[in-house]
Amino acid sequence: MTTPPPASRPDPEAPPPFLGTWPRVYLAVVASQVVFVLALFGFARACS
Amino acid sequence: MTFIDWAVLVVTTLFIVLWGIWKHRSARTAAGYLKGDQSLNWPTIGLSVMATQASAITFLSVPGQAYEDGLRFVQFYFGLPIAMVVIAAVFIPIYYRLKVFTAYEYLEGRFDVRVRLFAALLFLISRGLAAGITIYAPAILLSSILGWSLELTCLVIGAVVVLYTVVGGSKAVSQTQRQQMTIILLGLIAAGIAAALALPDEVSLGDAVEVAGALGRMNPVDASFALSDRYNLWSGIGGGFFLALAYFGTDQSQVGRYLGGRSVAESRLGLLFNGVLKIPMQTGILFLGVLVFTVYIFSAPPVFWNGPTLERARAAAPAAIAKVEADWNQAVAAREAAARELIRVSNDEVAADGYDQAATTLRDAQAHMNAVRKDAKAEIKAAVPTAELEDRDYIFLDCALAHLPKGLLGLLIAVILAAAMSSIASELQALGTTSTIDFHRRLSKKPIDDQKTVRISMAYTIVWGAFAIGFATFASLLDNLIQAVNILGSLFYGTVLGLFLTAFFLKKVTATPALLAAILAETLVVTLFFATSIGFLWFNVIGCGAVCGLALLFQAFIPAARPPVARGPASP
Numbered sequence: 001m002t003t004p005p006p007a008s009r010p011d012p013e014a015p016p017p018f019l020g021t022w023p024r025v026y027l028a029v030v031a032s033q034v035v036f037v038l039a040l041f042g043f044a045r046a047c048s
Numbered sequence: 049m050t051f052i053d054w055a056v057l058v059v060t061t062l063f064i065v066l067w068g069i070w071k072h073r074s075a076r077t078a079a080g081y082l083k084g085d086q087s088l089n090w091p092t093i094g095l096s097v098m099a100t101q102a103s104a105i106t107f108l109s110v111p112g113q114a115y116e117d118g119l120r121f122v123q124f125y126f127g128l129p130i131a132m133v134v135i136a137a138v139f140i141p142i143y144y145r146l147k148v149f150t151a152y153e154y155l156e157g158r159f160d161v162r163v164r165l166f167a168a169l170l171f172l173i174s175r176g177l178a179a180g181i182t183i184y185a186p187a188i189l190l191s192s193i194l195g196w197s198l199e200l201t202c203l204v205i206g207a208v209v210v211l212y213t214v215v216g217g218s219k220a221v222s223q224t225q226r227q228q229m230t231i232i233l234l235g236l237i238a239a240g241i242a243a244a245l246a247l248p249d250e251v252s253l254g255d256a257v258e259v260a261g262a263l264g265r266m267n268p269v270d271a272s273f274a275l276s277d278r279y280n281l282w283s284g285i286g287g288g289f290f291l292a293l294a295y296f297g298t299d300q301s302q303v304g305r306y307l308g309g310r311s312v313a314e315s316r317l318g319l320l321f322n323g324v325l326k327i328p329m330q331t332g333i334l335f336l337g338v339l340v341f342t343v344y345i346f347s348a349p350p351v352f353w354n355g356p357t358l359e360r361a362r363a364a365a366p367a368a369i370a371k372v373e374a375d376w377n378q379a380v381a382a383r384e385a386a387a388r389e390l391i392r393v394s395n396d397e398v399a400a401d402g403y404d405q406a407a408t409t410l411r412d413a414q415a416h417m418n419a420v421r422k423d424a425k426a427e428i429k430a431a432v433p434t435a436e437l438e439d440r441d442y443i444f445l446d447c448a449l450a451h452l453p454k455g456l457l458g459l460l461i462a463v464i465l466a467a468a469m470s471s472i473a474s475e476l477q478a479l480g481t482t483s484t485i486d487f488h489r490r491l492s493k494k495p496i497d498d499q500k501t502v503r504i505s506m507a508y509t510i511v512w513g514a515f516a517i518g519f520a521t522f523a524s525l526l527d528n529l530i531q532a533v534n535i536l537g538s539l540f541y542g543t544v545l546g547l548f549l550t551a552f553f554l555k556k557v558t559a560t561p562a563l564l565a566a567i568l569a570e571t572l573v574v575t576l577f578f579a580t581s582i583g584f585l586w587f588n589v590i591g592c593g594a595v596c597g598l599a600l601l602f603q604a605f606i607p608a609a610r611p612p613v614a615r616g617p618a619s620p
Contacts, residue, residue: 022316026133029320030323033129033324040268044119048262048266
């Protein structure tokens, strides 16, 4: 019987991630819209 | 309409309605009928939320809005993705934890029954009236195609929706919306391609966009600030955020959609799906309106878009109308010539220096057309004093009838009907649920069992359907329909949202201060609406801010107020 190498276990001393899963999803949603609006603005400026 | 158009329209519409009725005819528990047994996955929730908001008004009115005003209406949606994130993070976990049927149930737990009933009443008033407008929009389309009266058309559309909403309940509404939204997206893509193909052979899509840009239609972002301006960056992010937060977070027609989700995660993903797709989708619909505008630069538009009214004016004052139509035809020809010159100069490197001059000439030609159209409207009003002069909602319809190929017109009408039915169904179902759960069952002295709750909800849905059909017959008196719906919502949403935000975040505030603040805030908003020219989106901010501020103020002066039940937002 073998035990997993220590590196594959979660490190209890490691700092928590900066953002959890849902906050990352929320950030991605808002960021995608900012990028879309900026691209739309740029396209419209180029056409006017 | 050709036989193929009729076949596409009838088969598509009947399939969606009958499928919805047959598939969900057996939901007879209150949870099954009102919340769809909480079994929906996120794509169904996402499409259902999108279909509820995207009514027939979206497809009739928004292209007309873009025709006259360009892309700037898209700013109205800029606050929506942020609102979706806030609702996903804060509102949804609370609704799930308390296992509520309606959003307003939460307010009783946090405050008391008076606050719950006040918020539910504001919802019933605003949504009941809006449902009438939602029925009226597709009735314009069908009545002009079928030659039926508007009243009969409203009755037929309303009756079909009431039938499948009453028989199938929440799950039928959500599931049919998935099919309806698929048809809507396909139809929009087809309409965009058809509009691009309707341009003359020598005018490319790029040329059309260039002409639209020169005439100020490519204007998606306006960073100038003015309180009286309805659509700019600041009103969109600020007012639009509060409107979206109130609509998606507290309006039962939307809350009911995601409360049917299998889990918190499914509901969140369904809402975030809308947060990602809403702005691109609205941009696409507005761009369709801009394309229609350019199509009519190269094919003569009528001086007035409401054909039957124009005919009546011609009959009543033939000489006056003939004169303005002759002026109009000259102005149209001058604008087309100016547009072709702009395209020629733009594509000719040698003549590029003349671009500014050509653009100025084109803008002058457009201004002259606008002046002639204003005169024409005055002549129409003089000839037919009862005529409604707001005709933007007819523009897209006129273009579709004139330019769409066989089969596609039937598909487009099916799209508009599908959009109408999906919104009306959600609204009627929410009105029936709120009347049943927040008023009838809550105020009944005897306990009401599950089966009776379902029957009562069916009865209320029918009553609200009849009310909405009745109100629809008055909708022709309103301004542009999409604005009418949003203005109506903005008069009430700020107050309701203020109550929810006070409940979530101002934990010291008790029931009486909250109720007094809500009543005063609603009075303030309605007074400002009639007494000032503030852009309607700001009423969402004013109403919400007034409730929160006044509630805190009153709380400080009502020492005898009971401490509230401690229920705050759950962690996301």
